[in-house]
Amino acid sequence: MFIIFTGNGKGKTTAAIGQAMRAVGNGSSVLMVEMVKGPWKSGEDASSKKMSKSFQIVKKGLGFVRIGNDKIPFEKHAVAAREALTYSLNELKTDKWNILILDEIWVALSLELLTSPEVRDFIKSATPLCDHLIMTGRGCPTEFIDRADLVTEMKEIKHPFNSGIMGRVGVEF
Secondary structure, eight states, X not given: OEEEEESSSSOHXXXXXHHHHHXXXXXXXXXXXXXXXXXXXXXXXXXXXXXXXXXXXXXXXXXXXXXXXXOSOHHHHHHHHHHHHHHHHHHHHTTOOSEEEEETHHHHXXXXXXXXXXXXXXXXXXXXXXXXXXXXXXXXXXXXXXXXXXXXXXXXXXXXXXXXXXXOTTTTO
16 A cells, blocks of 8 residues: 655644554554654654564654755755665565555655656555555645555644744653
């Protein structure tokens, strides 16, 4: 199944991790590749290490692009995104993983770190190699929504960040 979690609301990565928990609990193995998020530690990193080898998170992004004090050249971000796709496909070929999660791939696409043809080709190559492919991020294009088997859109109704409250450990990271 090809699953998309998109929209401007919080919960896309959380939903993907929830699917991972359910799958691992039923004997599947899950690889989550973070496409944009940088090297900082998050709650999911610590949890995945405690779970076993059945759920692994691999950070391939260099950090948020063009936000704040991003001093990394744009092309390095793009190379990292393409390398994440190559890494993911190579991992699927090992036959170790039932589920692949590409976290924030739609952000990588909207930032033009990847092209639609690259993502389209990846999906075509990856889907026969895993039971489920899950892709997250804001701004998923209609062409991919039309192709997916399951799509959930997270819609922001209210978020404390809009009132100046910064992200909280255990909720946002």
